Amino acid sequence: MAMLDIKNLNAFYGKAQALHDVSLSVEEGSIIAIVGANGAGKSTLLDSIMGLTQFTGDIHLDGRSIASARTRDIVASGVGYAPERFNLFPYMTVRDNLMVGAYTARGDISRNLDMVYRLFPRLKEREKQETSSQSGGERQMVSLGRALMSSPRLLIVDEPTIGLAPKVCLEIAEVLKRLRDDFSLTVLITEQNANFALSLAEQVQVLESGQLVASGTPAELSSDERLAAAYFGHA
Amino acid sequence: MLQVLIQGLLLSGLYALIAVGFTLIFSVGRVLNLAYGAYLLIGGYAYFYFAQTLGMPKFAGVLMAGIFGCVLGLLKFQLIVKPLKGNHVAIEISTLILAVFLQSTVIFVFGDSSKILLPIIPGVERVAGAAIPFSNLFAAIASWIILLSLWWFVRSTHMGRAMQAVSMDAKGAAISGVDANRVNMFTWGLSGALGAIAGVFFASYTQLYPGMWVAPLIIAVAVVIVGGIGSIIGTLIVAHIVGFLEILTSAYIAPELRGVFTMLLIIVILVWRPSGLFGREEL
Ligand SMILES: Nc1ncnc2c1ncn2[C@@H]1O[C@H](COP(=O)(O)OP(=O)(O)O)[C@@H](O)[C@H]1O
Numbered sequence: 181m182a183m184l185d186i187k188n189l190n191a192f193y194g195k196a197q198a199l200h201d202v203s204l205s206v207e208e209g210s211i212i213a214i215v216g217a218n219g220a221g222k223s224t225l226l227d228s229i230m231g232l233t234q235f236t237g238d239i240h241l242d243g244r245s246i247a248s249a250r251t252r253d254i255v256a257s258g259v260g261y262a263p264e265r266f267n268l269f270p271y272m273t274v275r276d277n278l279m280v281g282a283y284t285a286r287g288d289i290s291r292n293l294d295m296v297y298r299l300f301p302r303l304k305e306r307e308k309q310e311t312s313s314q315s316g317g318e319r320q321m322v323s324l325g326r327a328l329m330s331s332p333r334l335l336i337v338d339e340p341t342i343g344l345a346p347k348v349c350l351e352i353a354e355v356l357k358r359l360r361d362d363f364s365l366t367v368l369i370t371e372q373n374a375n376f377a378l379s380l381a382e383q384v385q386v387l388e389s390g391q392l393v394a395s396g397t398p399a400e401l402s403s404d405e406r407l408a409a410a411y412f413g414h415a
Numbered sequence: 416m417l418q419v420l421i422q423g424l425l426l427s428g429l430y431a432l433i434a435v436g437f438t439l440i441f442s443v444g445r446v447l448n449l450a451y452g453a454y455l456l457i458g459g460y461a462y463f464y465f466a467q468t469l470g471m472p473k474f475a476g477v478l479m480a481g482i483f484g485c486v487l488g489l490l491k492f493q494l495i496v497k498p499l500k501g502n503h504v505a506i507e508i509s510t511l512i513l514a515v516f517l518q519s520t521v522i523f524v525f526g527d528s529s530k531i532l533l534p535i536i537p538g539v540e541r542v543a544g545a546a547i548p549f550s551n552l553f554a555a556i557a558s559w560i561i562l563l564s565l566w567w568f569v570r571s572t573h574m575g576r577a578m579q580a581v582s583m584d585a586k587g588a589a590i591s592g593v594d595a596n597r598v599n600m601f602t603w604g605l606s607g608a609l610g611a612i613a614g615v616f617f618a619s620y621t622q623l624y625p626g627m628w629v630a631p632l633i634i635a636v637a638v639v640i641v642g643g644i645g646s647i648i649g650t651l652i653v654a655h656i657v658g659f660l661e662i663l664t665s666a667y668i669a670p671e672l673r674g675v676f677t678m679l680l681i682i683v684i685l686v687w688r689p690s691g692l693f694g695r696e697e698l
Pocket residue numbers: 193196198216217218219220221222223224225
């Protein structure tokens with residue numbers, strides 16, 4: 181049984197439809213990437229999983245439907261989300277941002293905080309800084325850290341590399357791999373940067389104008405023109 | 416001089432307590448609760464009824480005031496603010512009407528005339544020519560204790576951090592597992608309790624009368640507009656500006672003008688710095 185199973189998802193902003201009949205499943209222990217150009221519907225798909233959009237269709241987590249669950253219950257049942265624009269709390273310190281992430285997992289605070297600071301030693305050094313004064317890379321780390329504080333088994337990251345320097349991208353890729361290998365998390369990311377996605381994920385899905393148009397392993401997809409079409413400009 | 420300093424400090428502590436419940440709602444719920452003054456009104460009369468009419472212990476009277484304010488806040492959230500979700504003009508109009516309605520109710524139950532609250536702690540101390548009623552001293556100290564506890568609460572508890580989180584980024588709070596509805600309920604209840612307790616102190620400072628909701632509302636609005644912020648420390652600072660302005664005005668210009676300068680200050684800040692002195696609305 182897949183950990184996350186999405187069936188015939190149609191998402192709407194008012195009357196405008198942003199996703200068309202998207203079906204997708206994520207196996208436990210895998211790293212999956214959804215690749216697509218700006219406006220393809222990547223963020224809408226992830227927001228829908230978190231119960232933050234209007235949609236039809238079904239979403240199952242560990243076999244239980246979460247399609248009409250409240251966001252807080254989805255978080256509490258083990259889904260951590262690091263969104264595209266981070267949505268951090270700007271006038272709170274790094275540490276307090278992380279502590280808010282622990283809202284539904286209060287028993288695991290010391291273990292999770294320890295894990296986050298081991299993965300991102302820089303956050304430990306700057307734990308007293310307000311996130312409004314931080315760089316993009318640091319904010320991405322706080323955002324990932326905050327998601328990890330809820331003890332997720334499935335980590336969802338929207339464009340982990342957007343706007344980040346190549347060196348920081350490598351750092352983030354390393355962390356995502358470690359989360360899967362050492363902490364047995366399942367990881368679902370989106371990317372416009374197809375090279376990053378192909379180098380990290382075992383399974384890649386191509387999203388174009390709200391529809392999944394191709395899927396496969398990086399080896400199968402690296403020569404697929406639909407992938408090139410979906411992210412032209414980023415090759 | 417010392418007299419002005421002492422009176423300023425006492426009054427400002429009370430003003431900070433009056434304003435903090437209002438700024439909490441403004442920061443967390445982004446609502447200008449124009450019925451805020453009604454908490455003070457209800458609190459003052461609840462105290463009068465339980466402690467003075469029924470003769471319950473004074474502490475129990477303050478507690479009852481807090482409970483009445485809390486319940487009123489929760490009702491306001493459930494019956495007005497939630498159904499009108501996001502419609503700010505409608506919320507402001509309905510809360511203002513609610514305040515007038517509560518004023519009429521108070522007149523209906525308790526009559527039109529003003530009432531004197533017996534001092535919470537009887538006695539007066541003379542300091543540097545100023546008569547300092549123990550009640551006012553107690554009100555100021557209690558205000559400070561409440562504000563410090565609140566400051567600690569907002570920074571150091573899960574619910575307090577969730578309140579800050581909702582005020583700074585609603586989506587970020589949601590994906591952290593924070594239920595904004597519950598946080599808002601909590602904040603409305605807390606705001607009501609704080610306002611009602613401030614009402615007991617305010618009424619014992621001045622007197623208890625059915626129109627008692629207007630002056631505190633102006634003080635609270637002044638603190639929010641001048642500070643432009645919902646931070647508790649900012650509220651404290653601005654409450655002192657407003658409090659000292661009043662004391663200085665009545666000491667050196669004319670007692671009748673004390674409130675006028677507060678209102679002038681609101682207008683000056685609105686024109687000069689619309690985002691307030693500190694330019695931040697988050698908690
Ligand atoms: N809040 C919104 N209101 C209306 N339309 C939106 C909103 N957010 C996204 N859209 C539209 O939905 C489509 C998908 O957007 P999005 O999911 O953000 O794509 P991506 O994350 O792949 O860049 C786009 O056409 C976008 O204009």
